[in-house]
Amino acid sequence: MRLLVFFALAVGLASGALAQNAPPSTPSPREIQIPMRDGVKLGADLYLPPGPGPFPVLLAITPYGKVPTARYGPPGTANGYAVVVVDSRGLRASGGTWEPYIHEGRDGFDVQEWIGRQPWCNGNIGMFGGSYVAYTQVAPSVYRSKYVKAIVPVAAQSDNYGSVWASEGILHLAFAPRWAMNQQAIADRKDEPTADWVKVAWTLPLAAIPSLLPLQSRFLDDVIRNEAYGDFWRAMSVRHRYREMDVPALAVTGWYDDLSEETQRNFIGMSGESRPSAARNSSSAAGSAGPSAASASTRARAAPSVRGSIGISRI
Secondary structure (H helix, E strand, O other): OHHHHHHHHHHHHHHOHHHHOOOOOOOOOEEEEEEOOOOOEEEEEEEOOOOOOOEEEEEEEEOOOOOHHHHHHHHHHHOOOEEEEEEOOOOOOOOOOOOOOOOHHHHHHHHHHHHHOOOOEEEEEEEEEEOHHHHHHHHHHHHOOOOEEEEEEEOOOOOOOEOOOEEOOEEOOOOHHHHHHHHHHHHOOOOOOOOOHHHHHOOOOHHHHHHHOOOOOHHHHHHHHOOOOOHHHHOOOOOOOHHHOOOOEEEEEEOOOOOHHHHHHHHHHHHHHOOOHHHHOOEEEEEOOOOOOOOOOOOEOOOOOOOOOOOEOOO
16 A cells, blocks of 8 residues: 555656645755765755654656755655655766766665665655656666665656667757757856757767867767667666566656657566566556646557557556
């Protein structure tokens, strides 16, 4: 029953449904530092509900700033959950070097293990979030923290080579250069830069694009240079690691989300290949409203599967 309650709450958090019912006063977060195995510390905000605890914990790890995610603090604490929101390595309140996707697996596991040992945590952690913040749920799953009881990844990629960065080697010009530059600006503690995006889009060879940007991103250089699938892409992929996972998951996406197919791949891989029966009970939900349809009022419809059978359920 507790797991079902968590799923209901986590889906609400992902969709914003609970945020609409949040109390008018926002609980003040406690700023904490979470140590990683290499000595780097990640900055996080901790929201605790009233009472002595310990509490179950809802966790999000994000490259987009823990402050915007503060809106999930009130509905979480109002329902008896502690909420922890962590800045990804190298960004904002967190130390270390920003290298997109590379550290999220091990860092995520270290965060989970640290939280699970804290006196305010009762040993039960659930994760929530969408897009990159969904990837930060799936990537640590291969390390199987005993404290993580369920995850709710909304539009998570399984493999960057086949999704938002490149499609089988074809660079996503509308996304990759701008996202890489803007995130690098945050890492470098600089203002958001501007560029002539029309010129960037028409530039050939692609290897010349980084030279047109005011800030240099090594990750973008690597993306452009690695046209073929190899070690660079495999290091970010979970597609070949589903057998190492055992966490129950509710995979959510929208029919027209650019990560819809990737979400379905994750669901099929986790429910069909992962270790014990718990992860095989993972569920998938897809809807037609909006780019990432996780609304509580979303209508779910049947759709062709990518591989195997996909369970479609109403949210």
